[in-house]
Amino acid sequence: EAGVAQSPRYKIIEKRQSVAFWCNPISGHATLYWYQQILGQGPKLLIQFQNNGVVDDSQLPKDRFSAERLKGVDSTLKIQPAKLEDSAVYLCASSDYSNTEAFFGQGTRLTVV
Amino acid sequence: GDSVTQMEGPVTLSEEAFLTINCTYTATGYPSLFWYVQYPGEGLQLLLKATKADDKGSNKGFEATYRKETTSFHLEKGSVQVSDSAVYFCALSSTSGTYKYIFGTGTRLKVLA
Numbered sequence: 001e002a003g004v005a006q007s008p009r010y011k012i013i014e015k016r017q018s019v020a021f022w023c024n025p026i027s028g029h030a031t032l033y034w035y036q037q038i039l040g041q042g043p044k045l046l047i048q049f050q051n052n053g054v055v056d057d058s059q060l061p062k063d064r065f066s067a068e069r070l071k072g073v074d075s076t077l078k079i080q081p082a083k084l085e086d087s088a089v090y091l092c093a094s095s096d097y098s099n100t101e102a103f104f105g106q107g108t109r110l111t112v113v
Numbered sequence: 114g115d116s117v118t119q120m121e122g123p124v125t126l127s128e129e130a131f132l133t134i135n136c137t138y139t140a141t142g143y144p145s146l147f148w149y150v151q152y153p154g155e156g157l158q159l160l161l162k163a164t165k166a167d168d169k170g171s172n173k174g175f176e177a178t179y180r181k182e183t184t185s186f187h188l189e190k191g192s193v194q195v196s197d198s199a200v201y202f203c204a205l206s207s208t209s210g211t212y213k214y215i216f217g218t219g220t221r222l223k224v225l226a
Contacts, residue, residue: 004156031212042117042202042216043157056211091156099212100145100164104156 002026004105006092012111018080021108025073025094031055032069033102034077035091043091049075082112115140119203119217126193127225134188134220136177136203144205146170146179146186147214151200160188160201193224 005024013019025032030051035043046065048056051072060067064083069075079086089107120135138144145164149157161170166181175190186203203217 033214040218042204042218043214045213045215048211048213056213093157093214095212099206101147101159101162102206102214104149104158106154106156 004092004094004103006090006105006108008108009106010109010111012113013082015084015112016081018078019082019110020076020078021090021092021110023075023077023092023105025075025092026096026103029094029096029103030072031095031097031099031102032075033091033093033095034067034075035093037089037091037107039088046077046090079110082110084112086110087112115144115205115207115215117203117205117215117217119201119220121218122200122221123223124220125223125225128195129192130224132188132190132193132197132222134201134203134222136186136188136217138184138186138203138205140184140205140207142207143181144207146177147204147206148175148177148186148188149202149204149216151202151219153199157202193222195224195226198222198224 032049034046037043049069067077091107093102093104095102116139147162148160150160161172163170163179169178200219
């Protein structure tokens, strides 16, 4: 079974630029999560989708971050404009309807300079 | 709101030593509890889980027991190996509502040969 795919693996941008991350969850998984993991901290949920609807985006900085999940499959997370404090690893995860386990991708490491 | 507290690291042990990483949680209802492991440069991998009180999760020699009375889920291994060096995250997922995963801050384990 293929795992959660994310791209790119690494990205370096200057502050105030924009960036987008892509995630392809495990086939058939209805729930998709985006987490932000700052160095030395645990992952923090940014947004959670159930199919193509948003379930929880309470910690998403909506003035600069946006996410979509078209057709309930792939998802993109965008930051515009980026700030230095956005430097982190962005993790995508998915789970099936039973929600007994979340499967994580390898993440995208973003460095904002 | 729901939260997870785990012991700070780093934890440095000699090979074959006994490992305990403490984890306590605060949650309404009856969450599922997890330990995830993150090896350098990789995403999070599920190590073990428990879905109800007194359940014991186990995998690769690691164990953790869901203790509702003490709201704890401590990770243990009787004899660690150098290959166990990684960051370990305790997490919970509420079984009602959004099923989002909430993580602790992580504990870095270093095992010396």
